[in-house]
Amino acid sequence: MQATEESIIKIQGLTREFGKQKALDNVDLQVKKGQVFGIVGENGAGKTTLIKHLLGLYKAEQGKVSVFGFDPVKNPAEVLGKIGYLSEQPDLPGWMTISQYMNYMSAFYPSWDKNLANNLIHVTSIDPDKKIKSLSKGQQARIGLCAAQAHRPELLLLDEPSSGLDPLVRKEILSAAIRTVIDDGRSVVFSSHYLDEVERICDHLIMFRGGRVVLSASMSEVLNNHQMITISSAELNRVGQDKIERLPGLIKLTEKRKEWYINCFSNYEELLPAIEKLSLDILEKRLMTLDEIFLSYCHEQKTLDEE
């Protein structure tokens, strides 16, 4: 279960523009074997675009994409044969019945395990003779998940799979991800809006903003090294805002009701001496929750003026 040093996904300098807008801007990332790799970001930040590059649905305009050592555009069969993919929108062929669909999918993957497939379908308690178009979105997602897992893929690729689904289905998705990574050598790439899910199952986190990678670290680093320090307005004025802005790993500096909140991403060894050098009088110091971490990297939010 420990991630080995071998990379299954290597992306270098990937850039992609749609018209004038940069959907991806010089993205570098590596996913190692056995990782559960989480991708978060606001809507339109580039998550789905990145995943489409992994599947070969987009060709790299600039930069390189390598999955299992292959270019997904040049060798779609080799790459896609090892990936189990669940997309955000249900795109299963509606006219097929569930059993027809499972049969159809089984033909593409030599490693398809028929018993596992039957078990997974059985667990969903949906009648296999029902047509897919008669299923709800959640049920379609469950079927898609069964098909994605049944061939024990080396990479389970989930693109915002939980969006708009009930807790039962979301649980099944997480279960599938854990089941994958428990099997040695298999990995998961998981993009989601549900930060609690990301926190539970991912061991590495990457965050996109405006097509750029603003954070890429292991989950324990993310959770242990994001500090929020509160100081008073008076203290800020005494020390000087420019000095505060030079604190190591500063992400965001906000003011609310005469108190200043400093969000930093750095470890103790760097931050503590810097604070002591300024002899900063701290009102409160604590670790940020993943929600707060996410928000601090996002664009400036305007608040509703209710006065």
Place this chain on the structure above:
Amino acid sequence: MTAMIRALTWEVFFKNRVGLIGILLIVPMFWLFSKSFIDEVIGDYVPVGKISFAIMLISVLFLFAIFSYVDVNSKEKINEGFPPHLLRLPLPTWVLSVVPILLGTLAVSSFILLWINFFSDIKLSWLMQLAIISVAGSFISWSQATNWGLNTPTIQKAILLISIISALIFSVIAVFDINQQSTLFSKTYGSFGLIFLLMSGYYFCFLTLVRTRQNESFQIRLSFPTFEISRLFSSNSRPPQFSNGLWAQYWYEWKMQAFAIPLIIGLIAIVELGAAILGSERKIISIGFVTMFTLFLMSAHFMACNKLGGEDFSILPHCATRPLSDFDLAMSKLHPLAIAIFVSYLLFVSTPFLSLYIIGLPDTTTPPYGNEVVEKFGVSGMMALFSLVLIIFLAIFWAVSANGCAILLRDSKLIFFANIAAFIGLGVGLLSLMVYFKGQPGNFETALKASSIYQVLADSPHLIPLTFTGTIISFITFLMRPFQRVAKFEQLKIYAVISSVGLLISLGLLWSVELPIKVSAFASYSIVNLFLLCFLPFLIAPINVSKNRHR
């Protein structure tokens, strides 16, 4: 309430404004092909009436599609039946069901009547024109009703529609009183039949909407045990097994799109045979012929789009993420198309003969112009030429459909319109050539023989076909490099073998008949070009699929 009806009407037209404008633009084309203009100029050499009819047919089909008032949730690509947002309007159900049907009927029948009265030389009484209106109305209301009644199994919908269409055709034949012998199908019975179909169609629509509004699905309950019959058609009990992904994808494309082509042509064939049994004229048979031919041209569109009858040529994400190479994905489109075309072709070829045989025309055992050919070349020569013609026609159908499909698979608006422009340009060029020759003194044949082009051709018959062959070969060479990036040449071997075999057989048949050398040479070059064209889709399709799949 009038405001809401107006809003409803506006929505129907606004949703399809592009299609409607396109249809309207066809009217000038009718004028071009009408008796008053081109017919006088080239009417002897070009079947103006048939072309005009074909154009009218295609336009009517498009109009049916436009006024098929079904909401497709394009985001989720799920067919939702009657637009749900309209169900919530505070309008009585009978109004909701009547407005789209009325609009559709008005549009389609006025279009057809416009064509009949102003652009063709068919004369119809007011009763027959009324009959046309009610036929359009019945068809629209019944097809709408089957679309809105969502949860009926497709096979039941299909059976229902087929029965309705057959009933419509019989009623029409009766009203038009083509077969003056039979008293069973007299004008009165025919008219009653049409009125009944029209009203029951509307009532069915109304019922469907009532149930939908009450959130139930409208099911057609057949009184005899349905489950046994449906077992015949349903393959749910034993889903097919596949040995590898490529075959699975073939099955997918076949069930998704390709099956429709022989199915539709088969349906037309059945109607044709029915008409022949009823003892109707050759005119109906030739109408069927033209219809089938039109459908062959449309089969390229059918296969290339990702949903039956849609306009979206982008590869569905579900298909694009299959672990298949671009070449295999392209073949998964072309292979089912080949089977569909072959089956349709068999139906296409056999139907006129069966119909003519049933009608009881003399000499149905020999093909058209059979006697003159037998005189010149002997019976074996005639058989050879006839087989050659059959092969050539199949090759032409394949070349047109497959190349069209391969080009459309690029999903590039630019290429699509360039294609249409080239097609139209070719047609215009051909027509102008004919006009040019008509204008020459003497008749067409002498004018042709006197022209410079013919002189060049007669002196060096190799020049033009060689140029054409050279163009195709250089085109193929140009495509080689991008092709090798997406596929290996070995994968093409089998198709190269099939094309070569077809070519050799055709050439063999050609040279077995004693034709003048120059004619044989010219024909040989043309056949070679044709088979090169047949081979071309296997190059174009993978390249275009690659561009489509990896954007």
Place this chain on the structure above:
Amino acid sequence: MHLRITQHDGVPIYLQIINQIKQLITSGRLTVDHEILPIRVLAGELLVNPNTVARAYRELETEGWVYKKRGAGTFVSNQQNTLSEEVCKKQIKDRIDVLLTEAHHMNISTEEVIDLILDTSKRKRED
């Protein structure tokens, strides 16, 4: 062995696992030499990353609550023998730290806290 993870109060998941297992052991629901769920199984049940569970088990092993048998799994250890005194004292010291901080915020002096501790202890002995 039934554990529950909550993500609402900011306590790290691995810590929740550690605390709950400790509670199960001290309350006697997990007896000595009883095998606790393998890492994979617990990860699948709780829907957390196996590394998180592995980290919790490692810390429990370091503190002496459990021991690993090669190839056979992880088992509850006999606390009295293997739990080191320093580790126990450290835990108590951490709790005292939290208690004193809270008291300081509420303006309760350290002496008052000691009085409260002695009071409570007396009441416990009387029950």
